[in-house]
Amino acid sequence: MKYRTKYIGVLIAAGLLTISCDDQLDLKPISEETVDNAYVTGNQIEAALVGVYESFQSSDYYVWDQVLYSDVRSDNHYAGGDNPEIFQIDAINIQSNNGRVNKAWASIYNAIMKANLVLEKTPGIELEITEERRAQIIGEAHFLRAYHYFNLVKLYGGVPLVLETIKSADPAAVRVPRNSVDEVYAQIIVDLEAAAADLPDVYLENGQPSLGISKARATRGAANAILAKVYAQKPVPDYNRVIEYANLVINSPAGYTLLPDYTQLFDGSHYNNTESIIEMQFIGGNEGTWGPQMQLPPSVSGDNWRKFVTPSHNLVNAYDSEGDAVRKNCNILFENITFWADEYWNNSIGSSIPFAYKWKNAGGWNSADHVYLIRLADIILLRAEAYNATGQIGLAATDVNQIRNRATLGDLPAAASASQSAMRTAILKERRLELAQEAHRWDDLVRNNVVVETMNNANETNLATGQQVNYNMQEFKILLPIPLEEINRNPTLIQNPGYN
Template identity: 35%
Template sequence: MKNRIFPNAVFLSVTTWLIISGCTKILDKQPVTDLITNTGATSISALDAENSLAGVYDAETGYAYGLEFNVLDRITNGDAKADNCYAGGDNPNNISIDLFTFNAANDNIGRDWKDAFGIVATANITLAQVAACTDPALTPTRKNQILGEVRFMRAYTYFDLVRLFGRVPIMLEPVDQTNSEALIASTLIPQSSVDSVYEAILADLWFARANVQADNTPPNKMVITKGAVNSILAKVYASMPTPNWDSVAYYCDQVIPNYSLVPNFNSLWDNSAKNNKEAIWEFNYVGYSKVGNWIPSQFLTGGWKKFNTPTNDLVNVYRAEGDSVRLKASITFVDYGWSDAYWKDPLHYPVLSKYPDPNDGTNDFYAIRLADILLLRAEAYNSKADIGNAAMMVNKVRARVGLPATTAANANDMALAIEKERRLELAFEGHRWFDLQRTGRALTVMNAFTNGAGQNLNYHVQDYQIIYPVPQNQLDNNLLLTQNPGY
């Protein structure tokens, strides 16, 4: 595949990413700021290679620059755009995403494009630096591990981009800054097809799979291992325009034997259980004093109305299922005096509570955990009408929270049972919208969405709104970009 360079609009918005922060030992320490000013593809030291890798981790998890894309916006895009959350708060950009009234001028959508391509820019610089490193202290094995981890994060970011925006520019090299003409020539490029983006994602993931560490080797689950790569490969194959369920099954089967569900669902959200046996890839947070992690404070505590309010519909589904364990772990009803058009009782207002430490921001975020992969494996079984094995996977997840076995007896019922189980298990982890998107259920579900009184909310979601518009400022700066149809 021909390598491509990132577009001028992106370059202009992420120039600050050309200084990379990091730490000296990503395996067992939290990030500590350390600047690397050499951003070209010249030979760097082994220590600088490790620091560059840490800088990509910082960018991917939102540490380095206080990005909102990777947690707050992950929940907005995955849950508030779906039927798990109302926008909450008073941010008009969030509200328009919730109500499907967004357009190309939406600042949050523009921020997500910019932040994602900023991560890609950081990854591209690091790949060039590390590939050029001739320091004998960087062994060939370690060099390929670093390259694999960075290529995984680039692929993971592109996976977000292609699901959010559809066609996007493919950027696989740093900007050519040798002269102004080279800069212009290398930055003004059009979008590539969705299929081409997925091909680029798969190429990065296959390289990563061959080179990153084995499952459970590093104690810190933020470090990318084969389990994380296999998990994302499974999710990618399930999300492509034509899903490949044989590949989904294969990669899920590479993951499942190496992890296990923690016995108590509640303990997943306990800070004493970080890096547990269920976690496959976990974003570690370190608190305000280190890097300004303020994400949990966006969902909990009084003072001001929080973002991403759980919906009446989600609460009703938990209750109808008798799922008190996951309801109580995921949603807390508070008496902060808030009310709105959806929740009118100011003494009984729901807040998202899977991230329960608003003071120091020490909660981790599960980017991937085993329950997700078990339920994806159930979908793969169900795609072959293997109802028995699909039920076995679903029942493993249900049994942990004391629910009886699923009663789904045919493929259609099982598909809906898996969809519901994923919703209840993975609420507020950024998956719901993408599940509806990849299964073709988004329009049906969202246009049937009701309030607490059972009245239709009349979203009138249109097919073109399954993906976001290209941000207007990107179109203005790169005339080779074209707007997504419908906008």
């Protein structure tokens, strides 16, 4: 059973969980159902945990905006569409009053508050719960809180660490100042280590391993995968720890393996596969995702309005320069458009325009396409980075060649192994070709300290104006501004440098 299908209902802001699983009429006044007495059984805390997972599906950030902040903000895609706030992201000229910036902050913190509630209440549950399941629930909540804080720290830098539910409206209790980046990363690691200790490698259903459950919920493999990513991304990387945790994933008893055919990852028929470590689950209809409708071409989406993510010349050229037809054709679809002109590709109606094609089923705003949060190829390429950074260039090449061979490309040319610098460039390109539109590119550029030069060297021309695009990328733009609405609400928050 996927976690979303067990969802009953969570209202964290009010501190209430509404449960409707008793056959008998409950005559207790609703005003007496408080956060203190609403969690007394295992079923109730399971429902609260489902509410934490549900944040992946209800948050614009995880459904769509993570692609904007990683692929559109970088050199992978243009904004398209007609939304000024998304144009700001594309131009890397993001203002503190940008509504999407505020929504990302709010929705991710909402998910953290849900996780905090589960962490607080689970130890006291005495009915309808085994000790094994109690430990798993706590592990899942630790993982989820860490995952959300990892996204926050990458987006905004140091953020307030709120590790328990808000129990008072007193301004002193709710106006929490920012913690440092190092403090946030330290807490993420604490949570993930706790999660790895409590979580199973796989979940069982009727006594047998269940891929469906194991890909929908946090596992030990997922915790170790994020630990590898954390040790690579934090301000002072620890590449030996990256290798350690990547090895735990690659050699996990869960049996993660690359699918033999790259296209199977995104054909809609192979979700919850052996390469997947954790993915967002959608079944369509009332439990579908609207993300694919935002980017698929008219022949697939069934409409004729301009889409909000368009692959860049830079990305298409990267595929072509490598002769990478397999991943290019899986991730990008060209189509002649008679409804609008695209200022980057032709600026005339009827021209051929590329569309982002990794999610392939629009479903009329209710797609059943899943979204990978972590998959094995990402971790193999991350280990290659760490091998290279520690001088083990040969091992790095072996890892990269696994991924290239799956895409029917030959091994890396000898020149890529000539130096750590050459190998770093090769790995960065391989990650781009493998993971485009999966919300990794911006982090990859930042982690490799090349985001400023990459964006300032991007050779993009707006055909409508005839002017070359000037991203004016500066170091401070690596981070988003702290939302102005949050600063107005919480005067203890200090804005990131460079922003008003």
